[in-house]
Amino acid sequence: MAILIDKNTTFIVQGITGREAVSLTRENLAYGSKIVGGVTPGRAGREVYGVPVYDCVRDITARTKVDGAVVCVPPKFTRDAVFEAIENGIKIIVIVTERIPRLEVAQMVELARLRGARIIGPNCLGIITPGEVKMGGVGGPAEDTRKAYTKGPVGIMSRSGGMTTEIANTLTAAGLGQSTAVSIGGDAIIGTAYAELMPLFEADPETKAIAIYSEPGGRMEAELAEWVAENDSRLPIVAFMAGRFMDEMPGMRFGHAGTIVEGKADTTADKIERMKRSGISVAERIEEIPELIQQRLAESR
Amino acid sequence: MRFYEYESKELFERHGLPLGKRGLAHTREEAREHAEQIGGPVVLKSQVLSGGRMKAGAVKFADTPDEAAQLFDEILPIVVNGQTAKSILVEEKSPIAQEYYVAITWDGRRKLPVLIFSDMGGIDIEEVAEKHPDHVSQTHISTILPFTPRLAKEAIGATGVTGSALNRLTPIVTTLVEIFLAYDLTLAEINPLVRLEDGRFLVLDGHIDLEAEARDKHSALVEELGIGADETRQARPPTPFETAGAKVDASDHRGVAGNVVEFDGDLGLVIGAGGGSLTLFDAVRKHGGRPANYCEIGGNPSVKKACELTKLVLSKPEVAKIAVMMNVVSNTRVDIVARGVIKGVVESGRDPAETITIFRIPGSWEEEGFKILERYGVEYCDRSVSMYEAAGRAVAKMQAES
Amino acid sequence: MPGMFIDVKVSEAVAGDAELSAKLVEVCPVSIFAQVENEPLQIVEENLDECTLCDLCIEAMPKGAVEVRKLYE
Numbered sequence: 020m021a022i023l024i025d026k027n028t029t030f031i032v033q034g035i036t037g038r039e040a041v042s043l044t045r046e047n048l049a050y051g052s053k054i055v056g057g058v059t060p061g062r063a064g065r066e067v068y069g070v071p072v073y074d075c076v077r078d079i080t081a082r083t084k085v086d087g088a089v090v091c092v093p094p095k096f097t098r099d100a101v102f103e104a105i106e107n108g109i110k111i112i113v114i115v116t117e118r119i120p121r122l123e124v125a126q127m128v129e130l131a132r133l134r135g136a137r138i139i140g141p142n143c144l145g146i147i148t149p150g151e152v153k154m155g156g157v158g159g160p161a162e163d164t165r166k167a168y169t170k171g172p173v174g175i176m177s178r179s180g181g182m183t184t185e186i187a188n189t190l191t192a193a194g195l196g197q198s199t200a201v202s203i204g205g206d207a208i209i210g211t212a213y214a215e216l217m218p219l220f221e222a223d224p225e226t227k228a229i230a231i232y233s234e235p236g237g238r239m240e241a242e243l244a245e246w247v248a249e250n251d252s253r254l255p256i257v258a259f260m261a262g263r264f265m266d267e268m269p270g271m272r273f274g275h276a277g278t279i280v281e282g283k284a285d286t287t288a289d290k291i292e293r294m295k296r297s298g299i300s301v302a303e304r305i306e307e308i309p310e311l312i313q314q315r316l317a318e319s320r
Numbered sequence: 321m322r323f324y325e326y327e328s329k330e331l332f333e334r335h336g337l338p339l340g341k342r343g344l345a346h347t348r349e350e351a352r353e354h355a356e357q358i359g360g361p362v363v364l365k366s367q368v369l370s371g372g373r374m375k376a377g378a379v380k381f382a383d384t385p386d387e388a389a390q391l392f393d394e395i396l397p398i399v400v401n402g403q404t405a406k407s408i409l410v411e412e413k414s415p416i417a418q419e420y421y422v423a424i425t426w427d428g429r430r431k432l433p434v435l436i437f438s439d440m441g442g443i444d445i446e447e448v449a450e451k452h453p454d455h456v457s458q459t460h461i462s463t464i465l466p467f468t469p470r471l472a473k474e475a476i477g478a479t480g481v482t483g484s485a486l487n488r489l490t491p492i493v494t495t496l497v498e499i500f501l502a503y504d505l506t507l508a509e510i511n512p513l514v515r516l517e518d519g520r521f522l523v524l525d526g527h528i529d530l531e532a533e534a535r536d537k538h539s540a541l542v543e544e545l546g547i548g549a550d551e552t553r554q555a556r557p558p559t560p561f562e563t564a565g566a567k568v569d570a571s572d573h574r575g576v577a578g579n580v581v582e583f584d585g586d587l588g589l590v591i592g593a594g595g596g597s598l599t600l601f602d603a604v605r606k607h608g609g610r611p612a613n614y615c616e617i618g619g620n621p622s623v624k625k626a627c628e629l630t631k632l633v634l635s636k637p638e639v640a641k642i643a644v645m646m647n648v649v650s651n652t653r654v655d656i657v658a659r660g661v662i663k664g665v666v667e668s669g670r671d672p673a674e675t676i677t678i679f680r681i682p683g684s685w686e687e688e689g690f691k692i693l694e695r696y697g698v699e700y701c702d703r704s705v706s707m708y709e710a711a712g713r714a715v716a717k718m719q720a721e722s
Numbered sequence: 723m724p725g726m727f728i729d730v731k732v733s734e735a736v737a738g739d740a741e742l743s744a745k746l747v748e749v750c751p752v753s754i755f756a757q758v759e760n761e762p763l764q765i766v767e768e769n770l771d772e773c774t775l776c777d778l779c780i781e782a783m784p785k786g787a788v789e790v791r792k793l794y795e
Contacts, residue, residue, distance in 0.1 A: 038574075038751065039620070039651065094533075117619075120504045120534040121426060125463040128431045133464075144650055159650035159684035166703070167648055167683075179595020181618065184683070185647035188703055205594050207506075208431050234598055237428050262598035264605055270555030272532070273581065273601075273614060274594040305599070306706045622752075623771045659727045659771055666726070688775070688792075692727065695794040 021148035021199040022174070022219040022226070023111060023139075028152055030087035031079055031109075032057045033100045035067050039115070039156070040091040044068055047089075049161035052152045055083050058100075080107045087111040089145065089155055097141070098123045105136050113155045114140035114210070124208045131210065138210025142275065144180030144202040149187075157202055158184055171196015172227035173312060174220040174254075176213050178205050178239070178275065179261075182232040185305060186259070190230065193309030198226040205275025212239045214246040221252060228312045229256040233290065234274060235265045240290040244297035255315030256299045257308050263287045321530045321553040322369045326409050327545045328526040331503075332510075335495050339523050342411035348389040354410035355388035361413040364391050365525075368403040369553060376400045381413055402556065414524075415517045418485075421445050422493050423509035424461070424500040433461040435497060437475045441512035455479050461497060469494045488521055489513075503541065504534030561636065565615065568628045575621030575652065577629040577660075585610025587677070587718050588633035588642035590626075590661055593618030596647035596707070603711035604643070609718060612639045620652045626660025627667065634668040634675070640721065643714035645680040648703055654681050654689030662696050673697035677717040680710035724793060725770030730754055730779070731789040737763040742783060749778040 032047075034040050035057025045068050048054060056079035057072045059065075065072040073079055076088070088104040090097060090112060097116045104112050105127075112131070119141050131138045139146060145155015149168040157180065158164030167188040173195050177183040183202040190197060201216060203209055213231060220226045233240050240258070247256065265273055266286045291301050300311045323331070326344050333339050343354030344367070355362045366378035373379050378398045382388040392408050419441035427434040438456045440448045449456045457478035461467055472493035476486055492513065500508040507529040514524050535542060550566070552558050558566070561582045569578025576593070587609050591600045597616045604611050613633055617626060633642055644661050646652065658679065665672045679693055682703035693700040701710055732755075736742045743763040746755040752772040756764045779788045 042651070118533050120537060121506065121531055122433075122463060122501065122504050122534075125426075125431055125433070129462065129464050156651045163650070163684050163686075177595070179593070179647075181593040181647040181649065182595035182599065184650055185596065185599075185707065188648045188682075189706070192704065207428055208426065212429075232595055234595060239428070242429055259599075261595055261602060263602050265598070268555070271581070272554060273579070274598045274616070304603075304706065304708045306708065653774075656774070663726055663771065691792075692794045 021151065022216070022223050023137075023146050023199060023201065024087065024148055024152050024154055026051065026148075026151040027053070028086045028154070029053045029055045029084055030089060030111075030154055031055060031076065031085055032070070033076070033088055033090045033104065034092035035059055035070065035072055036062055036065065037091060041067055043089065043091065043115070043156045044070060046156070046158075046160050046164070047153055050153050050158075050164055052154060055079060055085060076103045076107045076109070080109070085109055087113065087154060089113045089115060091115040094119045098127055101127045101138070102130060105130050105134050110136045112136060112138050112210070113143065113145045114138060114204070115143065115145065115155060116140075117142035117206070119206070121206070121208050124206060128208065128210050139201060140204040140210060142206045143204035143209075144183060146199065146201050147197075148199045149197050155202070156180070157200065158187075167191060168200065169196040171198065172225065172316075173197050174223070174226040174229045175200035175231070176216055176229065177202055177232035178234055179232050180205075182259075182261070186230050186232060186308060189305050190309055190312075195309050195312060198223060207237060213243040214239070217243070217246050217250070217252065217254075220254060221250070226254065228316055229254050230308050230312065231256065231258045233258050233260050234262045235287050235290075236275075236285055238285065241293055244293045244299060247299060248297040253319075255312065255319060257302055257311045257315065258294055258299050259302045259305055259308060260287050260291055321532055321535060323528040323530065323545070324367045324369065325365065325525060325527070326367055326407070327547070328528040329523065330545060331499065331528060331541070332523055332526055335499055337492060337495055337523050338521055340412045340414060342409060345392060345408045345410050346406065348392040351392035351408060351410055352385045352389040355382060355385040358410065358412045362388055362410050363413045364388060364395055365409045365411065366395050366398060366400060366405040367407045367409055368400045368405050370401040370403050373400055378405070414514070414522060416514045417517045418515040419512035420489065420514070421448070421511045422496055422513055423507065423511065424497055424505070425507045425509075427460065430460055432463065433497075433500060435459040435461055435471070435475050435493070437479060437493065439479045439481050441514070445511070463501075467494070467497050467501065472497065484519075485515060492521060503538055504531045505529060506531050561613070561632070564632055565629070568625060568632055571628065572622050572625045575617070575619035575625060577615075577617045577621040577625040579614070579616040580629075580632070581614040583611050583613055584638075585612045586638050586640055587714065588612045588636070588639040589615060590617065590630055590633060590642055590644045592616050592646045593649075593652065596645075599647070600645050600707055600711055603708045604715060606708075607712045607715040609711065609715035612636055617646065617657065618652055620656065621660070623656055623660040623663065626657050627664040630661045630664025631668050634665065634670065641675055641677045641714075641718060643677045643711065645678065645707060645710050645714070647707065649681060649683035651684065652681075653685040654683060655685045655692060657681055658689040658692040662692065662698070673699075677714040678710050680705060680707065723767050724791075725767065725773075727793055728770045728773040729791045729793055730765055730770060730773070731791070732763055732765070733787040734762075736783055736787045742787075745782050746779055746788070749782045751776060751778070755779070
């Protein structure tokens with residue numbers, strides 16, 4: 020068990036002939052993922068590392084079962100590509116592309132909601148269930164991915180793609196494996212936020228604890244804190260908070276598009292306070308995460 | 321990207337929203353001329369990208385053109401929340417019967433735009449929401465279904481407004497929603513929207529934020545409003561160093577090597593990626609280090625781009641050494657960044673072994689990267705050294721020298 | 723002139739062959755090769771250090787015709 024994807028998940032890569040999509044395809048295949056096709060309009064008939072390329076998503080869904088799609092097309096074309104995936108019945112869509120205007124993201128998310136599909140991202144590195152499958156650029160080349168990610172009891176959720184792997188690597192070094200790690204994306208509006216993934220982790224018997232990366236901007240941490248308080252979650256959560264220096268510089272944007280501090284309520288100090296109040300442990304440094312998780316696991320036993 | 325009040329009003333007027341007679345003054349003479357043309361009492365408003373103008377004394381009323389000219393000189397130098405004005409808006413002063421508030425912004429939680437309306441405008445809307453919740457309505461807007469006037473009518477009616485006011489407000493609110501959706505705005509606000517004693521409605525003050533990601537999409541509008549390409553409209557204007565950083569990033573489409581922010585320390589940072597940079601910047605400061613800059617590399621930048629960014633960081637005379645650090649990388653390559661940074665150091669006429677305090681980028685293609693670093697005698701560490709420890713080593717080296 | 727980190731050598735036989743040269747220009751993702759009509763293949767020096775070690779040039783040519791050298795080894 021894991022969440023969102025497992026070794027039987029089949030998916031396609033939209034924009035498969037682009038520079039980054041080509042490496043992602045090779046790395047995913049080498050990790051054991053089942054990529055059943057790729058889409059680049061006008062390139063039907065080509066192959067990318069043995070994966071057949073088609074003009075339309077429909078050309079693949081008409082032939083075979085497709086569970087998911089990884090979207091790596093330029094920002095101007097992303098909305099159309101995601102609509103195409105949703106309207107052809109694909110249920111889990113990872114959007115890698117960054118710098119998509121918020122309104123277009125909201126349109127994709129709204130359509131997905133209407134059709135019962137789930138979007139991860141945009142501006143993310145995707146999902147990995149260690150030892151089984153990965154969907155997106157998370158972890159990089161297969162051999163590097165195996166160094167950082169191992170199978171185990173910790174679920175990871177992160178607004179930063181890079182920090183998803185940093186946290187996994189730290190856990191692995193401490194002997195704590197991961198059930199599923201999700202790079203949820205760094206934009207102000209994303210398909211699936213922390214609180215929306217929690218019910219899935221909660222229902223996964225393999226997941227025993229959660230580690231999250233968080234940063235300034237937005238209400239995502241507040242929403243998570245509320246969810247935890249309201250649902251009496253069985254899962255201990257440890258959060259690392261980056262960008263503490265930003266509290267001294269309101270109105271400036273650092274890091275991801277989602278980090279701009281627009282109101283008083285999203286400083287790191289407020290977020291830390293709110294999370295602690297709902298029982299979430301907050302780590303000062305990444306390397307404290309494994310120990311805090313061990314402690315919390317021991318307490319809950 | 322925030323617009324000045326006069327730019328917001330220009331956009332409102334193009335879409336047919338009702339505005340008073342006004343003119344933008346850059347000199348006291350212009351202020352006098354605008355006041356003469358308007359005829360009658362005027363209000364002078366400092367054009368800064370910040371609230372709190374009234375409190376700072378940067379909004380004043382004049383009865384005559386001479387007084388307007390004199391007030392121009394008084395208002396212009398006033399600093400409002402760290403911002404100084406380049407111009408003053410001179411606008412007709414109108415007798416007000418009632419003030420309203422209307423805004424559209426994003427609800428990140430519901431992932432939809434939200435229309436906020438109140439018949440108690442002119443004051444802080446959060447305070448109204450707290451003390452008089454029945455006078456504020458919140459209406460979520462679909463991004464797929466068309467916005468029709470009945471939604472505006474419901475939003476207005478929910479606060480108890482009825483009669484001719486309801487019917488005159490409905491098209492104004494509808495238009496504001498249309499503007500919000502048409503230009504990828506993150507905020508479109510009119511506060512106050514007023515009903516005058518003669519029954520007319522006027523937009524008295526407005527505030528627009530355009531999403532940074534959508535700036536290129538709306539470059540025509542940005543240009544027509546006279547907003548310069550290098551205006552970032554962040555909390556403070558960019559320094560020449562930051563503008564140079566933006567140029568490095570724009571020089572090449574491969575990856576990111578930019579988002580440079582200048583600080584006054586002595587340790588140059590070549591760090592990444594989005595979340596990693598935030599983490600590392602905190603770590604350097606926690607160890608007592610004094611960063612000379614913030615920046616981000618990521619998305620697998622070219623050697624050239626990493627090289628140019630390094631040269632820029634080293635171009636500051638106070639920067640004695642740099643630290644090169646990232647989280648465990650997935651798509652960015654260790655060897656490519658190592659090549660770029662070492663090249664940048666050498667092209668700056670410095671010795672990589674002396675200049676680079678620490679290189680901590682584990683991950684994709686690390687074996688190849690470590691070979692390069694060894695060849696140039698650069699101190700590096702692998703994934704067994706945490707980001708926090710690496711930052712500590714960099715700071716310790718700086719302190720040992722001073 | 724080699725790059726600071728990478729040097730690429732192409733055999734004279736390949737460099738003088740317009741068709742093989744065109745293939746090299748096509749496969750390289752970082753534009754290390756360039757072709758001018760009726761002239762032997764050119765190496766774009768400023769792009770040498772951008773080499774991603776993808777080996778696509780080596781695989782596209784007869785064995786031994788292209789050599790990619792890491793100058794840091």
